[in-house]
Amino acid sequence: MPPRRVITGRSQEPRRRYAEEIRLLRTQRGDSLRKLGEALGWDPSLFSKIESGETIGGPEVAEALDQYYGTPGLLLALWELAVSDTTQFREKYRRYMALEAEAVSLWHYAVCALPGLLQTEGYARELLAVGGLDGEELARQVDARIGRSDLLTGDNAPRFRTIISETVLRTPLRDAAEWHKQLEHLVSMSERKNVAVHVLPQSVGLNALTNIDTMFLRGADGRTVAWVETGYSGELVQDATDVEKLQLRYDLVRDLALSPDESRKFVIQMLEESPCDPST
Structure with a gap:
């Protein structure tokens, strides 16, 4: 499992933390967005939008990412926090x-x-x-x-x-x-x-x-x-x-x-x- 990083004040915002964690895991493995999309069967633009905070996708995406990166339950838990986060509002x-x-x-x-x-x-x-x-x-x-x-x-x-x-x-x-x-x-x-x-x-x-x-x-x-x-x-x-x-x-x-x-x-x-x- 990739090493966990210290949670900064910025990353305590659930939606941002979720996006940052996914971007960190991808870059640590050296994957491009295209490679990630091909590996999991989703359009690479979905992961681009997730990493930019434009969307958080569905729970099935978080579960697939957990399985791919060997982080069982981590990303799904962050996704659940992001869903209830008030920062999803304008x-x-x-x-x-x-x-x-x-x-x-x-x-x-x-x-x-x-x-x-x-x-x-x-x-x-x-x-x-x-x-x-x-x-x-x-x-x-x-x-x-x-x-x-x-x-x-x-x-x-x-x-x-x-x-x-x-x-x-x-x-x-x-x-x-x-x-x-x-x-x-x-x-x-x-x-x-x-x-x-x-x-x-x-x-x-x-x-x-x-x-x-x-x-x-x-x-x-x-x-x-x-x-x-x-x-x-x-x-x-x-x-x-x-x-x-x-x-x-x-x-x-x-x-x-x-x-x-x-x-x-x-x-x-x-x-x-x-x-x-x-x-x-």
């Missing part, structure tokens, strides 16, 4: 992801889609697919999003409140069975002590947050920041005055929403009306 989201993981409480308003923390795999897959993702990238992003939902169910889970526009609940998935699962999951999560779900009826009309999804995150130090997102971009709001203005808008919307108990009944009624078999 740079502008990384700070938000770190704040989300550290928050002691979160409150959210959903104007166009269910919050990621409450999405099922089927919902996340269809939502990301219509946004243009496919193939391995789609699979990785779905895995990452579903992995984030553990935040609400683990030990010392933060308090989470979401206000969901009725429009979101009136926009089902193409797969009726998956939509049924999503509604069931929403009801189940709303029963958790640390989760509060409000439905904002369409009948209230326009509101102070009509055009933006908004997430507030409060850290252990008591500081609150906000993340506002449209269908095209997101922005982290940290200025205290701007956050306070957004909070005022949120409070105005919350005053118009159904209570958690009323909201749960609303979703249960939708669930009862929603066929779980596409043929019905």
Whole structure:
């Protein structure tokens, strides 16, 4: 087995560490990308993309590399860490992801889609697919999003409140069975002590947050920041005055929403009306 190198601060980032380890093993053996591709039966461009960090490939690639280099389990373990690494998200989201993981409480308003923390795999897959993702990238992003939902169910889970526009609940998935699962999951999560779900009826009309999804995150130090997102971009709001203005808008919307108990009944009624078999 090739000698292991000291892990530097740079290589502690899982995706980068995975790419560096594969490049190191290849160069130590003296393989070209072409030779590696021929030996394992994949196009050499795949390994070029892995080494540049553009992709991490699938687990079968990591397993094949482990067998080829005589490093049983090493690269597969690094691949698994890379899959759950928040650096797979675009740079502008990384700070938000770190704040989300550290928050002691979160409150959210959903104007166009269910919050990621409450999405099922089927919902996340269809939502990301219509946004243009496919193939391995789609699979990785779905895995990452579903992995984030553990935040609400683990030990010392933060308090989470979401206000969901009725429009979101009136926009089902193409797969009726998956939509049924999503509604069931929403009801189940709303029963958790640390989760509060409000439905904002369409009948209230326009509101102070009509055009933006908004997430507030409060850290252990008591500081609150906000993340506002449209269908095209997101922005982290940290200025205290701007956050306070957004909070005022949120409070105005919350005053118009159904209570958690009323909201749960609303979703249960939708669930009862929603066929779980596409043929019905």
